[in-house]
Amino acid sequence: MPSNTSVIYLAHPHEFPVVGEHLAAKTTKDFNPVLKEGEVLTRNLVFSLDPYMRGKMRDTGKQSYSAAFEIGKPLDARGVAEVIESKNSKYPVGSIIHAFVGWEEYTVLPDLPTTRIIPEARESRLPLSSYVGVLGMPGLTAYASLKDIGKPKAGETIFISAASGAVGQLAGQLAKAWGLTVIGSAGSDEKVDYLLKEVGFDHAFNYKKRSAHAALKELAPKGIDIYFENVGGETLEAALDHLNTHGRIIACGMISQYNTRQPYGIKNLMNVVSKRLTIRGFIVADFHEQYFEDFWRDVRELLLKKKIVYRVDEAKGIAAAPEAFVGMLNGKNFGKQVVQVADL
């Protein structure tokens, strides 16, 4: 094997990560690893870039749901890969697996409980990126948190921020399928058009042109019942003001707060008391056991019948991964961000 290009984690960023300073691609020549018992060597095909990864770029001392990235090592991500060498009988050469791989072309993978074979991968009518997107972690995130925390009822109104993103676009379509009125916010007119014309949201607005407060006042005159929170800050503040009694906030992420030393101060949490709101954070692993089977059946069927759309933003080649990641944190991605490393 001639070489392996990896994206290495260099230093903890305090604001937006900078390519070359906090992460950078590095090529190892003459990459000829010797596998230990239980390990496989993967040729990585596609991997997922997700906002939660910004939370792993931190001092290892700070508590969070996922382990911090280690300085000097490749970053890692959920990906789809082909096994090209194997010392593990569970994953023979030629298997297509879903696993935590490095941001790199080839990974030596230990025997992890998160690895599984995708039996249908070579004949799949769905692109391989589906397995790290709409049928992967972001998909289950949307499905399970909407059911478990959102407790949606037909006739209710849901507001979704970052609505054209990995989680938001599916959450909106599921809510719509379950009889809710769906309002979304996104950061460009193009994304708003996509939400209205292709995804089927009832209402959508560009938060860079119009405050969430003004938009919700007009678009949700009877208030909202569920807020699917992906961004935090002013949008959360507006949602708190517009939620109805017994409203639920699905605290999936707060991307506006990830890359700043000056977090936004939320001044109206008193709404939680006066309107009996529930705000709940989660990680997708909390829901895996209870929801995975239903999610897989429901969403796969909707996809195959083309009853849902799911836009993916593909960065081409491993060298494009660092800029794609920083771009996603800036909202430059349009749809679920992945890195297409190689073809099957």
Added chain:
Amino acid sequence: MPSNTSVIYLAHPHEFPVVGEHLAAKTTKDFNPVLKEGEVLTRNLVFSLDPYMRGKMRDTGKQSYSAAFEIGKPLDARGVAEVIESKNSKYPVGSIIHAFVGWEEYTVLPDLPTTRIIPEARESRLPLSSYVGVLGMPGLTAYASLKDIGKPKAGETIFISAASGAVGQLAGQLAKAWGLTVIGSAGSDEKVDYLLKEVGFDHAFNYKKRSAHAALKELAPKGIDIYFENVGGETLEAALDHLNTHGRIIACGMISQYNTRQPYGIKNLMNVVSKRLTIRGFIVADFHEQYFEDFWRDVRELLLKKKIVYRVDEAKGIAAAPEAFVGMLNGKNFGKQVVQVADL
């Protein structure tokens, strides 16, 4: 009947209410009401002053869980009263009832579903104020929200703000009885002494002398699992930083935010996502059906066996009610604030 002194609601306050400007006592001479069918005339004995009432001092247009007070009318409160005239066979003359009465000496009471007779009142070994305190709304608030939202487990740690108040002092003793480590904050050394020496908290601190952040760092080195929220602002921010994964916040009240035009901005809600926290608001009526019977049995027994203490701050006479209310909003009360209007 010679006269009836009532406390009248005069105007909406934007910061702390001012006696004479927003509320004031007023005496009606020659008070001789003629009852309609279904009404009773009460001689009010004791009534409750609670922080939630500040939320009723608002424009009627703003949504909240309880109806706004009406300008020009007497304020109202949960109280214990004697029926002295009756046109309602459910409440004969001489009955001692628990009801929403005016802040006044005598009230003409319509037939409300919230009125009930206290059969044991005349022989009770407990003071009548118990029925609007430890055995009334504040007591049920502490008991039910701790169980339903707090989901306490023996061995966990709870932090309670406004811990010597109407709800806090009972919440702490229940948590202690259920096997938790209990930490409280209060606004004077005298209150802290009470919590440590009489109530049996494991730790307590004076938030005016020491930040909640510094205190929790020392007193809860392994973090807290439940935060019983009564005050909001900086204390909430500190609690968010010190909560453990899957921590729960019982959003009972945020008194620091009731009397200001400049609410505090909470900058670390990201903890909700990264530590999978739940924050939930409620009103006691949400819990009545499910918890009242258990609450009454458990807490009454603990009281009669003197296994719990419950400090009450009594303002004497109706004329003292306005200042007592404003004092309570300033934290001047020591224990559950009531107004003792008359003796039985």
